[in-house]
Amino acid sequence: MDLNEVRAQIDRIDPRLRELLMERLNCSYQVARAKAEAGETQIYRADREAAILKKLSQGVPPERLAGYRSVVRKIMETSRMYQYHLLYDWNEEVFDPLVEGLKIPPRSSTVTVRVTREDHPNAMASILSMIGDYGFNMERMELISEDKDRRTVTFDLVIRGDLNEREMKTLMFQLSGECLHFKILGAAK
Numbered sequence: 001m002d003l004n005e006v007r008a009q010i011d012r013i014d015p016r017l018r019e020l021l022m023e024r025l026n027c028s029y030q031v032a033r034a035k036a037e038a039g040e041t042q043i044y045r046a047d048r049e050a051a052i053l054k055k056l057s058q059g060v061p062p063e064r065l066a067g068y069r070s071v072v073r074k075i076m077e078t079s080r081m082y083q084y085h086l087l088y089d090w091n092e093e094v095f096d097p098l099v100e101g102l103k104i105p106p107r108s109s110t111v112t113v114r115v116t117r118e119d120h121p122n123a124m125a126s127i128l129s130m131i132g133d134y135g136f137n138m139e140r141m142e143l144i145s146e147d148k149d150r151r152t153v154t155f156d157l158v159i160r161g162d163l164n165e166r167e168m169k170t171l172m173f174q175l176s177g178e179c180l181h182f183k184i185l186g187a188a189k
Contacts, residue, residue, distance in 0.1 A: 024075065025082055032083040036090050044178040046118075049076050072124060076124060084174040088166075095169045098176055099183055104163050108187035110139055111163045113172070116154040116181035119146065121159045124155065127175070134171040136161045152180060163187040 001009070025036045054071055060068045071185070088094060117123040124141075131138060140158040147153075163184070176182040 007013055014121045028082050029100040031091050032086040036087055041087055041094055042177060043080050058169060072094040085170050088170045088173050095173055102184060104187050105189050108163045109189055111159045111161060111168060111174065111187045114154060114156050114183045114185055115157060115179040116152050116177060119153045130174065131159055134167050
């Protein structure tokens with residue numbers, strides 16, 4: 001095949017991928033609906049995602065495995081992001097406990113949070129990716145502690161954005177659900 005033929009083949013594959021991804025997001029909607037009806041807000045289940053990734057990786061050639069896993073992880077991240085958006089939109093009060101006791105200015109330019117994650121490959125990369133997927137940029141990231149016994153790391157993150165906006169609130173809701181420990185330290189003008 002020449003380059004134009006390969007590109008034409010890719011052009012035929014991409015709409016099929018879109019169709020499958022939309023079908024998967026439809027399932028994500030149903031999962032979020034069932035969880036909302038049950039009063040559940042836990043979306044992220046690391047154990048379930050690890051098992052799915054392991055199962056789906058079987059038979060993938062070694063030279064393609066890293067890239068394949070990256071795509072599958074991103075699909076799962078996208079599904080979770082969609083579910084967090086839905087749960088927030090259906091019940092904005094899920095955000096309230098995250099800012100209890102904090103004084104939030106009417107408009108903020110940065111939000112500082114402390115997150116603790118398991119110390120494994122891709123743990124903080126997924127957080128940084130999530131922040132970017134919501135349309136925000138990092139201003140600063142500082143390692144606060146590393147617990148070798150528990151195999152965790154704790155970081156302070158300064159994220160550029162307004163804590164009063166829907167997207168930032170949804171991001172905070174998702175971070176709170178995907179970190180071992182999460183706390184909003186404050187928002188600044």
